Amino acid sequence: MGLRSRWARHGPGRSGRKETAMSTNTTGTAPEVLRAQMVERILAGQRLTPAVEAALRQVERHRYVPAAPITDAYNEQAVITHTFPDGAHLSCASGPTIVAGMLDALDVRPGHKIMEIGAGTGYNAALLATLASATGEVTTIDINSDVTAAARRNLDATGYGHVRVITGDGAEGAAEHGPYDRIIVTVGAWDIPHAWWDQLVPGGRLVLPLRWRGTTRAVAFVKRDDHWNSDWVFLCGFVPMLGQPGEQSATIDADRLVTLHYDIDQPIDITALYGVLDRDRLEVWSDASVGGEEPFDRIWLHLSTVHAGTVRIQADQRAVRSGLCTPAIATRSPALVEDGSVAYFTIRRRQESPERWQLGAIGHGPAGEQLAIRVVEQIDAWDRDRAADPHLRAYPTDTPVPSPPAGKLIVKPQIRLYVRYSSAGPALNQGL
Template sequence: MSRRQVDPGPEALCQGLVAHLEEQMQIHDPRILDAFRAVPRHRFVTHVSIEEAYRDRAIATKQLDNGLAISSASQPAMMAIMLKQLNIQPGHRILEIGAGTGYNAALMAHLVGARGHVVTIDFDEDIVSDARQHLAANGVENVDVIRADGGRGFAAGAPFDRIILTVGAWDIAPAWREQLTAHGRLVLPLSVGGPQLSVAFQAQNGHLISQSAHYCEFMRLRGEFAGPEMLGPLGPERGLLIGSEEALPVPNDTLYNWLSGPSQDDPAGMHMALRDLRSSLWLWLGIHETGHFRVYATGDIAKRGWIPDLLSVSVPGGLFRGTSGLVNEDGVCLLARSDDEANPFPLRLRSYGNAKALTQRLLGQLQAWDAAGRPRGDRLEIVVYPLEAAIDVPEGAVVIPKRWHQHVLRWP
């Protein structure tokens, strides 16, 4: 007689997620793990199955008509990392920018306890309404959900001991720095030359000093306080996307014509592992170079081989390829791999147009990156000053002026 298999209930699935966070993701703070046990995620993402709710994945919760997701429930592992960075203590007052489903606010409400308070704000009324309903349905009383533009913070509730963003930002809006307590902490996904790092900043004498950084990927801030980052289609056909931190020096049509035309491959004279790409090299290029961009191909265009196979994965609907490189008025040079199977693999440079000088420039950056020890994003030190502040720049640091602040970046 065979036994009928019984699907695990939400409590068992929740315990499984907590075990994953502790054993696989190295989250050992007992207070954070207790918060994940106490707050049932499936009650905040009711549009998916209970099994899906307790997978360690982000879940899209709002999409535009073109399918682009503009709100989501963040990946639990990334949430746990950011909560650890935030270092919440009982009684703290917290501002969250990006309410989402209300789940993260509920976790923080558990951590601050009855003496603490959380304010979470969002741009869209429907997101605010859903978050309020989820929090009320789960008996969470020490959270206020406000509809507002997160770039302005929430002056009526300031100052805050902690401020956290669950959306990516290109710069730090003045309100976030001004609404922190004198020794408060700000955690946000910060665009650093294109890639994002979840950075924990400590306030000190009118500026912010990074305490930790982790690679991450979040949807970007929308509205008046959005940055200049670009991610959009390239060319007349579906399946080709381009992303950059800044306006590129040539029109998209010119870039498309180069990428769809003849190219030349040259060896870079070094090997690279895939783990080095996002966590190190893309950051290095974004910090040290202008004209750095990323390009992605899917479907038929990916099969044509226009875009070199640096990152390649199978996705629903076909193949996905991605890489990055430099562009100037004369041509393009992209990173490529010589061996589809090896990891580490021999690195190559693929050039388009009249890109001889650009290829040498990219090769020089690769050699500098290698000589520096291929530094990772989690070792990057960032100090943020108001744009008008006079600063002493440490040796080896790079200063990136942005909209409101100047970011001083340095690998020790």
């Protein structure tokens, strides 16, 4: 989320069709030059270990997306390789920056045994195999046979025939080839299956795009005695993993133009929210502002650590044009709901400096103003340290929690997730 959103996508599915664009290089630039430019672009924005940098320079990304123009293979974008019949994305090669970041956080060492959930094009598995060296072992799993068949062909054609490719449910893992030193998930996960806990060695690392309260972050977890403990969080967006229906949605206006997306553990009364946008509109503004290229996605994370009613609001452009609902990003912005009221994050140009955008909230309903004030409080908290990320701790549901840690409790079927900022106090220890 931000004035300029960047979302990397990658994931498996059930069925689809392949894109048929012919592979071309309209610039005439050699693939190795494009690959070097890709790596330099990544390094300009983040630090990488020498091993990850070397792997990115070595593995030929364009050979894993042969139907795409070679320049697209090395651009900062996801390359769609499979779609559902309705056109929805089924699988693709993730953008290079998020691929590099997740690999860096995974910390693969030579000799490691690795499980990847989401085979995609096979490119990430090739990078993993390069990092693990000849003494390591990589198993990649995808639920869709078309995806695994394509990954198998690509890996065989590029010298990575030793990578194991399995068609199956990634949520179940592959215990017969474990335990694993590292697990990486390249599809959006709403929950953390028990199988991944069971199949990872103590002290092992799990890196996955984890979704909560309507937003997704790549998170690196370390497996401790009885819980997952995070040490890295990164903005991302991925095609969702099948078989984890953790979210639901409903419209709240007569014309069905505004939709709330919320988690199944949130006891939200949608009936009480119907028509709330027609009630008095109250605006509350922060002194915080951003320029056109400055991200503000972490405000969503701050809200998720303090309010159980944090959701995603989505407004059709007709709702935006009419003024019914004007969130900061129409397709995906954070909102708070409570007692038949809603407040959502919004922006406006600053009159005294039109090149900057002022951040605030708009509330509707009996508690709309108070909810808007709470949104602005978290905007201000973000403004005090814009680079801060939350800490996450997750306990498998069959593991006792010795004493509730600080943070907002989010209950999922297979984990109990605690999310907090370092400044979170005891008052934030309550769940729904």
